[in-house]
Each structure stands twice: as C-alpha cells, then as structure tokens.
Amino acid sequence: MRVDVVSIFPEYLTPLDLSLIGRARARGVLRLAVHDLRTWTHDVHRTVDDTPYGGGPGMVMRPEPWGEALDALAPADAPTPRLLVPSPAGARFTQAMAHELAAEEHLLFACGRYEGIDQRVLDHAATRMPVTEVSLGDYVLFGGEVAVLVILEAVTRLLPGVLGNAGSLDEESHAHGLLEAPVYTKPPSWRGHEVPEILRSGDHGRIARWRRDEALRRTARRRPDMLAALGAELDKKDRAAL
Ligand code: SAM
Numbered sequence: 001m002r003v004d005v006v007s008i009f010p011e012y013l014t015p016l017d018l019s020l021i022g023r024a025r026a027r028g029v030l031r032l033a034v035h036d037l038r039t040w041t042h043d044v045h046r047t048v049d050d051t052p053y054g055g056g057p058g059m060v061m062r063p064e065p066w067g068e069a070l071d072a073l074a075p076a077d078a079p080t081p082r083l084l085v086p087s088p089a090g091a092r093f094t095q096a097m098a099h100e101l102a103a104e105e106h107l108l109f110a111c112g113r114y115e116g117i118d119q120r121v122l123d124h125a126a127t128r129m130p131v132t133e134v135s136l137g138d139y140v141l142f143g144g145e146v147a148v149l150v151i152l153e154a155v156t157r158l159l160p161g162v163l164g165n166a167g168s169l170d171e172e173s174h175a176h177g178l179l180e181a182p183v184y185t186k187p188p189s190w191r192g193h194e195v196p197e198i199l200r201s202g203d204h205g206r207i208a209r210w211r212r213d214e215a216l217r218r219t220a221r222r223r224p225d226m227l228a229a230l231g232a233e234l235d236k237k238d239r240a241a242l
Pocket of ligand 1: 085086087088089111112113114115116117134135136137138139140141142143144145147
C-alpha cells in the first residue's frame with residue numbers, strides 16, 4: 001500500500017519509523033512518505049493560513065498550497081488515491097473503516113491545523129478523487145497528525161504479512177462485534193489473583209466457550225450498544241451466558 005501524508009509538522013509523524021509500522025515500511029508492505037505542506041508555498045514566510053472570511057477567531061488553511069500538494073501527489077495521469085481528511089466533523093473511524101482502508105492501493109492524508117482547511121480544497125478534490133473526512137471521536141485535537149498515526153496503525157496491522165500471527169486479528173475486540181475476553185499469562189497466581197482454572201485445563205472446546213461467554217458478558221456490561229447490534233446472531237448458548 002502506498003501512503004502519502006501532508007502536514008505542516010512532518011516531524012510529528014516520526015513514530016511511523018518505529019515498531020511494526022517501521023518494519024512494514026522496511027519490508028515494503030507500506031510505502032509511506034511524509035510531506036511538508038510548506039514545500040508548496042511561494043512567499044518568503046511560507047504562509048499556509050489566513051483569517052477566516054465572515055470573521056471569527058483563529059486562522060484557516062489557505063487553498064493554494066493544498067491545491068498544489070494534491071496536484072503533485074495525485075497527478076491526473078496516475079491511479080487515483082483516496083483522500084482522507086481528519087476532522088472532528090468527519091465520519092467516526094471504526095474497525096470496519098480500517099478494513100475498508102486496508103483494501104485501498106493509495107491513501108493520501110491531508111492534516112489540518114488551526115480552524116481547518118479551506119472547504120474549497122475538499123470540494124475541488126472531490127471532483128477527481130474519493131474524499132473522506134474522518135473523525136477519531138467527539139473531541140477536538142490541535143491537528144490531524146495524531147489522527148493519522150491512529151488510523152495508520154489500525155490499517156497497517158490489517159495488511160497481509162504485517163502481524164506474525166494473523167489469527168489474532170480474528171479473535172480481538174471488534175472483529176465480530178464483541179469485545180475480547182480478558183487475557184492472562186504466567187505466573188498462574190499473582191498477588192492473590194488466580195488465572196481462571198479453565199484456561200489451564202487444556203480443554204480447547206471449553207476454553208473457546210469460556211472466552212465467548214466472557215466476551216459476551218464484558219460486551220453486555222461495557223458496550224450494550226454493540227451487543228444489541230448483534231441481535232439475531234446470538235444463539236441459545238450465547239443468550240444463556242448473559
Ligand atoms: N474548527 C474545527 C471544527 O470545529 O470542526 C476544528 C479544527 S481542529 C482545532 C484542527 C485540526 O485538527 C482539524 O482540521 C483536524 O485535522 C484535526 N482534528 C481535530 N479534532 C479531530 C478529531 N476528533 N478527529 C480527527 N481530526 C481532528
């Protein structure tokens with residue numbers, strides 16, 4: 001997958017060199033480039049913002065550098081990327097969206113700052129590529145860079161070959177509309193707290209049932225909205241666990 005990120009703080013994206021994302025880049029699974037928006041400014045102050053039309057507090061990112069950046073990174077004669085614009089007014093980022101993005105060939109992220117990017121940048125981009133405004137949640141950050149780190153981490157771990165054991169993708173929270181059951185490792189007893197006996201029994205059938213029941217109960221307690229969404233998918237044994 002190819003990924004381009006445009007930001008006025010490219011150094012904010014340096015964690016993308018680390019850990020499993022860094023390894024995915026080193027192996028060529030992820031071809032990622034971070035670009036400084038100011039590359040596409042032409043004045044001595046390398047200006048990217050101006051006061052908002054209509055008045056009000058804060059500054060708005062000017063359209064010209066963004067227009068040039070998108071022209072350079074998504075030229076008309078190349079395959080069209082999907083433009084992702086982090087915004088608290090966007091669609092909520094979910095595991096389902098992470099799967100959707102993991103299937104794309106080329107993602108292009110535009111990181112806003114200040115009061116955001118002049119709307120015409122998005123409107124113009126939408127005439128030639130798919131544009132998605134995406135929100136991490138119902139709160140406001142300083143800029144889109146942290147959102148890009150979160151989204152790329154969720155997407156990269158879904159790319160084939162990135163996780164050592166792809167089976168873990170199938171068992172974790174949000175994989176099948178449930179939260180994952182609690183997990184344990186050695187020692188069997190720690191500060192008076194015991195690992196549930198069943199997990200040490202070696203009985204894989206009972207362990208799988210226990211995990212499913214715990215996942216159901218945990219989801220019911222913490223995220224009743226998720227459980228309600230499963231509705232008819234719950235069978236008799238599932239309902240008995242609740
Ligand atoms: N004036 C904007 C509004 O009220 O919708 C908020 C601008 S915010 C201070 C600056 C930038 O941070 C946004 O353009 C966006 O890139 C990013 N941002 C802030 N909150 C976000 C969130 N919840 N999810 C994704 N990006 C966010």
